[in-house]
Structures are given as structure tokens and as C-alpha cells.
Amino acid sequence: MLLYTYPPAPNPRRLHIFMAEKGIEIPTVQVDLAKGEQFGEPLRSVNPSCTVPALVTDEGVVLAQVSAICDYLEELYPERPLLGRTPLERALVREWTHRIFLEGLMAIADVFRNGNPAFAKRALPGPVELEQVPALVERGMKRIDVFLHVLDAQLAGRDYVVGDAFSMADIDAIATCDFLGWIRKPVPDDCGNVKRWRETMSQRPSTRA
């Protein structure tokens, strides 16, 4: 297998924490998003969507959605399960990873990409030119605040986002909370559960990269 990636970015980071937790190592090709390398070769021929991470399997199939890559790796390396241990736990991990992505990570991305001159005509990832929409900055900030309070309520009295074990839901929430730093947005003071949980999570070596 071969992994095209740029570990500092939020979506690759989700995958790298997942791999570190499971002890998976895959040869990588670095694609420096800060230099726009995702729009050139070698990535563009591998993944025309020009996004990372992109995993090329041993069969030569390309997977470029973090959820798909993690599903695949969880099947190949079932030790230390991170996508749930029972049908209901797996469903809840899916429920929360989807919500965290949609309501959290994407809202932060809206603020980051639509309010940053470096992303002119690149309001969404990929090769298609899309103008920035300034209204999405304000809307994104409002959505982020709602999301963080939803996450805070979920973490009340809990050590992990789902059930009683560390899972992909924690990983996605970690990457999302840390992405807040890119827009200089702190976790609100009244989200004490999120702050406590994030502090605990920082003890895991996988999250320190």
C-alpha cells in the first residue's frame, strides 16, 4: 500500500492518529498542501479530486475518504478496534464521526477557507474553482459554537465520546477541536467537559504529533 498524505491537515491527521493507535505503518508520499502540491503530480493522477489522504491499496484501488480508509484498515488490522466492538457501538461511532465531520470539522473549514485570502477561488477542497462566500464565515462561527455545546453535552460524565472506550469518535473530535486553532477560536469556557476530555486525550502519544 502507499499513502499520499500531509499529516498537519485535519483530515490526514484523523487517519494518522488512527494508524498510530493501531500501530499501522504504511509507506507515504508527502504532498505539501501549503505549497499547492495537491494540484500537481504525482497526486493528481492518483486522485483527481486532489485531496489527501489518498490510499492506494495492494490491488491498485484508490480510497480518498478518511471513513473509507479507516474502515478498510480496521478490517485488515482488527486488533485494538477503533470503530466499535458491538453492532450498537459501531453504529454510535458512525453516528458521531458523521456528526463531528458535518457539524464540526466542516463548519471550521467554512470559516477557515472563506475568510482567508490564501484560499481565494478555493472555498472547497479540490480542483474546481469556487469563489469564497464571506457569509459562511459568520455562519460557520455560529455552527461551531452550537457543535461544541453538543459535544460538551455528550461528554458530560463520560471519558470518551462513545461508550467506555477510546474510538474513532474521539479521534475525529480531537482533530476537529485542534482545527479550531487554525481559526484562533478557543473552546468556550462553558464547555468544561470538552476541555477536561481534551486534556485527558493529550496523554495519548498518538495525539501529540
Next chain:
Amino acid sequence: MLLYTYPPAPNPRRLHIFMAEKGIEIPTVQVDLAKGEQFGEPLRSVNPSCTVPALVTDEGVVLAQVSAICDYLEELYPERPLLGRTPLERALVREWTHRIFLEGLMAIADVFRNGNPAFAKRALPGPVELEQVPALVERGMKRIDVFLHVLDAQLAGRDYVVGDAFSMADIDAIATCDFLGWIRKPVPDDCGNVKRWRETMSQRPSTRA
């Protein structure tokens, strides 16, 4: 189990096609989105996000993301698998369902919700008031066109979106293509593969509701 739903809407429709294909029947509570019933009881107490579908499991746990509900039902009812039959096929179904949702269904939703006076202050699903962003109508139309050509390329020489079997990727693509009707957008003439595939899919009883 108990399912809160409104079958005509695109996200519930994904689930209902899935259930019909597998022969799953679950008692339902209808929540008429056209009348705004999602913001009142009984749904609001069950799912504070005020979205359907929402499945209450026998344990009393609420799942409200279609991906999570389908994962759960696939484990309870493994006959006629719709989420893939091998690790790689499962990963590809996940890859495509995520892309279809993100690049297709959400782009159509942007056009539908931001350009329709009935959705004033409801630019996204849920109880939080969000102003419409007119720029998302034009952007959405552009994204839809890109998506339909991506889907067309994927369907070249194929009967199904993933591999050689009907799967959730087809279901999500069906619900997404039919959602185009809500914004009066036809599949472009140069997307012949999509047209052929959709025509074939219409022979499945599950898709005719």
C-alpha cells in the same frame, strides 16, 4: 425498534430503499416535514437535532444519521448485504456513499434550501436559525454539475456504482439524482451513463416509492 421518518425527503428515502431491498419492516411514526412537525413533539424530545430519519433501538438508543442506521440494520439483518461483501468492496461503498452525500446530496440541498423562501432562516436542517446564503445557490449548481460528471465517469461500462452488485452506493445515488427534481434540474445530456443506470434502477420495486 421505532422509526421516526418522512419517506418523501431524500435522507429518509435512502433508508427506506435500503429497508425495502432487505425486506426490513419497522414500526414508524410519520413526521411531516412539510408541516414543520420535526420542530415539535414527539420528535424533538427523541432527536433534539430535529431531523429524520431517527431510529430508536430496542435499548432506547437514538440513531439519527442514515449511515449509522444502515450500518446497524446491516448487522442485525445481514442477508442481502448492501454495504459490500469484502473488505475492499465495503471500503468502496463507504467511499462512494460519503462522496455522493457530500458532493451530490448536500450540493442539491444548498440550492434547494438557500433559494426557496419557505426555508428562510432554515438554510441547514435543525433547530438553529441560519440565514439563507444566496451565493450557495449558484455555487451549488456548479458543484452539482461537477458531481454528475464524476458519477457519469464512475458508471462508464458499469451496471452499479461499486463493483458488480447493487449496493448502498446505488441507493444514495438514486436518492440524490431524484432529489434533482426538487430543484428542477435534469441530468445533463452528456451524462448518458447516469441516465442509463437510473433507467435500469427504476426496474427495482424498492426505488419506485
